[in-house]
Amino acid sequence: MLIRFVRMTFKENEVGSFISIFESSKHKIRGFPGCNHLELHQDYHNPNVFSTYSYWDDDIALNNYRNSKLFKEVWAKTKILFADKPIAFSQKKHTTVE
Numbered sequence: 001m002l003i004r005f006v007r008m009t010f011k012e013n014e015v016g017s018f019i020s021i022f023e024s025s026k027h028k029i030r031g032f033p034g035c036n037h038l039e040l041h042q043d044y045h046n047p048n049v050f051s052t053y054s055y056w057d058d059d060i061a062l063n064n065y066r067n068s069k070l071f072k073e074v075w076a077k078t079k080i081l082f083a084d085k086p087i088a089f090s091q092k093k094h095t096t097v098e
Helices: 012-030 059-066 069-079
Strands: 002-009 035-042 049-056 087-091
Touching: 002 059, 012 035, 012 069, 049 059, 059 069
Parallel strands: none
Antiparallel strands: 002 049, 002 087, 035 049
């Protein structure tokens, strides 16, 4: 399981635009083959900073999404709203403490 984090900082006046893009595409992204989980988080202190948190089967599934028409359409609309360069990284779960 690959866990993907993408932290995005938006221009303050573009937060609503981003939310609209996410709302209209979230079920398509979540339904993409290999995507098992999708969450959107908003920074507690900086309301124009959001992070997506998603689970993918593996690198192949994530790369299939990143090379898809869906990703290209969503990303083209999203990246023009950024106030800063996004930060993306992939991890795997090491330990869960209950």
